[in-house]
Amino acid sequence: MKNILVATDFSNNAYCALFYATKLLASQSCTFHLLNTYSELTISSGKTLPVLGIKKYLKQLETESLEKITHIKHKIVLDNENPLHTFKTISLKGDLVDIIEQKVKELSIDLITMGNKGLTETADIFFGSNTIKVANNIKECPLLAIPGEMDFHPPKEIAFVTDLRKNCDQKTLTPLLYISSLSKASIRVVHVHEQHILNTTQEANRKQLAEALSSQGHSFQWIRNFDDKAKVIDVFLEKLKVDMYAMVHEKRSLFEKLTREPIVKDLSMYSDIPFLILPPLA
Secondary structure, three states, X not given: OOEEEEEOOOOHHHHHXXXXXXXXXXXXXXXXXXXXXXXXXXXXXXXXXXXXXXXXXXHHHHHHHHHHHHHHHHXXXXXXXXXXXXXXXXXXXXXXXXHHHHHHHHOOOOEEEEEOOOOOXXXXXXXXXXXXXXXXXXXXXXXXXXXXXXXXXXXXXXXXXXXXXXXXXXXXXXXXXXXXXXXXXXXXXXXXXXXXXXXXXXXXXXXXXXXXXXXXXXXXEEEEOOOOOHHHHHHHHHHHOOOEEEEEOOOOOHHHHXXXXXXXXXXXXXXHOXXXXXXXXX
């Protein structure tokens, strides 16, 4: 991973996501592209959106964005102190998702990193709305969502959650295998099942997954499906004590079921588990 795009709204959570990424990739030579976007709908410093003077307001937002992202760059350089890392800033007017999609292609981005709560997110929302929008629209690049303000700990146990309904080859798993290799983490495949016996497709997918993970320390865990999908997360996080978890973003998948439900973060365990969203097969 050579190019990392870090979206920021200048919240503490966004800086935490940036700091986490620098520590995760501490041994790697890479460039971090710090991105902030703004538009007519951006609320500046807790102020209400003005009815008149939009051009003047946008100029103010542009100035604030440039100043704050420059400050973030200086801060992370001091906090990081890693000669292997380079930091560049991007401040643009426009829609966050559109600009990220553009920059992923333009800069050959290998990983997007975001906080899952921002300046306008309430404290009890499990996924930040912007994070979900990016995950739903950027399908060619993995996304690492960092929750809350957490201390960095090298991941030693990573859970990969799947219902085995879709095949998962080496290419899909490459970001997960890369991240696990950085700290020699074990991968715990968590199969969320509705029936005790795998059907033909699921069994074929299980074998393909086992083959893709053959060079990596891994194990399979079976978790019964629940009507409330949030309980699935509850069970495996509590049981496995994982440091990170990953899922593939496929249509009609467990991921979509999770993100469309009103999942409320009412358990403290959720506050320190990074979430790696893998792009689907092309």
